[in-house]
Amino acid sequence: MEYVSPEGLRLDGRRPMEMRQIRGEIGVVDKADGSAVFEMGNTKVIAAVYGPREVQNRSQQMNDRALVRCEYTMANFSTGDRMRKPKGDRRSTEISLVIRQTMEACIMTHLMPRTQIDIFVQVLQADGGTRSACINAATLALSDAGIPMRDLVTSCSAGYLNSTPLLDLNYVEDSAGGADVTLGIMPKLDKVTLLQMDAKLPLDIFENVMQLAIEGCKAVATYIREVLLENTKQLEYRRGT
Amino acid sequence: MLQNKSFVKRTRGGKITKVVREHYLRHDIYCGAPVCKVCDTSGARLSPTASTILIFDTNVVLHQIDLIENPAIEDVVVLSIVLEEVKNRNLSVYNRVRALCSNSLRKFFVFSNEHHKDTYVTDMSGESKNDRNDRAIRVAAQWYQTHLAGSAKVLLITNDKENKRKAIEEGISAETVESYVRSLSKPELLDLLVQPASEDVKMEDAEDLRPSKRKVIYSEHKPMSEITSGLHRGIYHQGKLRVNRYNPFEAYVGSESIGDEIIIYGRTNMNRAFDGDIVAVELLPQDQWHEEKSLALADEEDEEEDVHLVPGSADDAPRTIAAQGSAGITEPVQNRPSGRVVGIIKRNWHSYCGSLEPMAKPAGGGGIAHALFVSKDRRIPKIRIQTRQLENLMDKRIIVAVDSWDRLSRYPSGHYVRTIGVIGDKDTETEVVLIENDINTRPFSSQVLACLPPLPWFVSSEDLANPIRQDLRQLRVFSVDPPGCKDIDDALHCTALPNGNYEVGVHIADVTNFVHSGTPLDDEASQRGTSVYLVERRIDMLPKPLTEDICSLRADVERLAFSVIWEMTAEAEIISARYTKSVIKSCAALSYIEAQARMDDSRLMDPLTTDLRNMNSLAKIMRARRIERGALTLASAEVKFEIDTETHDPLDMGMYQIREANQMVEEFMLAANVSVAEKILKHFPLCSLLRRHPSPTREMLEPLLRTAAAIGLNLDVSSSKALADSLDSAVGDDPYFNKLIRILATRCMTQAVYFCSGDLSPPEYLHYGLAASLYTHFTSPIRRYADVITHRLLAASLGIYKLPTIFQDGPRLTSIADNLNYRHRNAQMASRASVELHTVIFFKKRPTDTEARIVRIRSNGFFVFVPKYGIEGPVYLTPRGEKGSGEWYVDEQQQKIRKMDGSISYSVLQTVFIHMEIVEPQPNRPKLQLSLV
């Protein structure tokens, strides 16, 4: 199958190094302490954050830091008629864990001992790159909730098909069976908090793909900062200061 | 700019789903014209002086690809929507268009109209997909027209009336293919045009000029829906049609649903199917199952029988003797299901090599003539073509492509593609052989050559220091090959050990040290599969620097090798075997003749000659043991030519003489292959590449048994051992008798094939001819890709390299093995064809009388084998066409043909004297004719 034409266009018309259109919106769930919607192309994810609040299950309470919990779900309608698994399946559990660990690395949990922070992410529409979209949405929602963080965490995927590194795979490219690297970074600290890869890649190629994913993450970070800045301006405006 | 494309799609499970895909529209897609002031012209492909820019619609590309490939067609903009449609409809045409677009010598530019912001069209409600795409093509054409306003004319080429009308309405210049080609005033281009099927009926028939006689010849093909439901209900059977190479009126369809081959007799039942087509077949009522055969032969013309090389195996030989035209014989073919083709699921049409059928007077007027094209491949029916250059083509080898075949025509219609050269010319005919056998003779690409190590290449100190490589330069290694061999794959050594045993080494060129998995070089070699040896030319699998220099184990240079080293007793029992990468330095590259002469010359006592003698005595024991196990020593009739160095014409031809030295080398190569097969299979039971030779069935041996019975010889074919023994004891009064029987036995066997060990169960791994339970190819990696794979497996089993990932992909391995079998087979056929070609050239100036043996009786004569030249062919007692005129009758039981008055009779295996001469029954069609002296 030809995923990159000899003219250098991917199936959806992007060039190999281009991301899909991204869009983020803050404050979409009033009841939550923080919330956001994040879209990467046709992948659409909503995240809601509650906390820091009292620990529900006392036995889990930690005296030196906050407890971070994460629940990942996919809306039943998110994939159209594509294969769908019931809630609590292994894949969801795994992604919940990945998101929790990634976010936990940037939340300054020691500032909020004996509390818990709940992150709920739900995929509304899936078209590849759901993990990355979830992390980006969670970052926005955590910022919205005003939870202290070391840095933003942004995520983007990159893959390798037809001997070409490709940024931000969509569903069709994702299911092509090539390698798929999902990367999460803290852009200011220049640290990697998440790195997952399916399939195998020779080391030199992997480095190229990884570099591409880093560029993607940085681009997402720039955009997220803009969204946050815009949001802050709006707040200021509403307060009338 | 973003568009969401949504469409509904039926999933594999049969559900209907709505699919939404993002579709980005861009500003950075350029027009490809170097004169453009607006666009980035760095990727421009069109010529700066182009006055007209052509845009083809999908159907024109699909049907007129032969025309488009002609260099007269330039400055073409290929729209991505057209490419997409072509790809969905015909992959091979798509690949050809893509090749044009990437060819830097051609001026073809791909315009991604579907992603350009101004040329993307959204679906309109009620519009069919075809209409939408036609509209997209017009929009793109219009865009070009405005975009390039003034600097070039844009011409849309379409044969669709509606599309053309709309285009002209919208102000786009549009023309049909034919009117465009006419405007170029190059009449020979018109021959390349495909004739639309609808005009077929109106066209005059080349073989029959009386229009009133046109009648329905073939039954209608069933519509696809009916075929699908018929396949579901088990009324029809699907399979690939294989036409018998020696009797084109007989074909076979391997059907999984009935677990057997369905035989299709006659062109009527084949119903316009070509060899290789995927067809749907309906079984005939059981009572028609064997009557069909005689019918089929009666109503079709008898195809010509040419003199050809003696078959090397059953794959080269006719499938059944009865099919050879002895219409009088009622062959008891029991319960072989026969059927007829009801529909064609997938066509395997491509272009074919051949020549026009000679005819008295050109038919048709106005410069356009109709002619019948006869393919060199006898499985292909004659093809009708129209041409404006008949006189010119009559004595040429040409390529013709098939376009259509309607029910009213006996023959399919096609069009001329190109001329190869004059019939009978050595270069032309050699090219025909290469094209026919799908042999890639293109020079290696720069990407492939980039994988070669820098020249001149030497064994480096790193190679010597490499712990996986053993330094064997101190050993007395030598090679024995045919004279003039430049690609030396293998070398040997044999050292006497103090304990009375011998250390024997087989050293094979370390090709995988240079050919790494997944590189362009490896892909190319894998595709080529094997080197091809023609009489005066070699087409290499690997580039020349590797083949003749870096890998070749030449004398007096250090080379890298992969070695198998045994310790053997003086009785040739293998005590231990080890495998290692090595560095060797061969001390002599001997020819078979030289090696033989050294061994025979009792005065020579030098160390090398002693090694040779020791090896030879070991080889003799190994050979005897192998034969004891039941290995068949089959005879083939290999011919060799002596070629004039100036004219390249054959000067002399004779049988290739097999010496003890050949057998000695062969024996050690066999042993190395067996050793390696055992080693790799032990480590990789599921992904080893092995070679097997299926036991012949009784049915396959039938011709041999019948001949044997006729001369009162009893052959036991119950096992390979029994057969080998009976062949040994088949000794007649004349010294050649045994060899003749062996030659007859050889042609009953099929060839050995490569396979992936995971695809079969161990009992099926058997190599019947060698009586080996396991076998592979390891010893010729320079010229066979199978050996390259085996080298990788062996290196991985020793733990010195990792197994490339491709070995984890079962289906991929199977397809590699299939390709190797295909390439191997084609290479052999090409070699045979090349020998046949040179045989004809040889006898052109040398009519010869010689001795021949009758191998088969026919109704009008017999087939003879000419031992001296390794050929066989028909000798006619009655003129062709008057078969069985009554003067002669055939005694089937005793395989004899007798004159009615009893004065003369000929029986099988009898010696006759024949005259061999080149005749030209029709101008430019030379053939070798055999007649009784």
Ligand SMILES: [Zn+2]
């Ligand atoms: Zn332009």
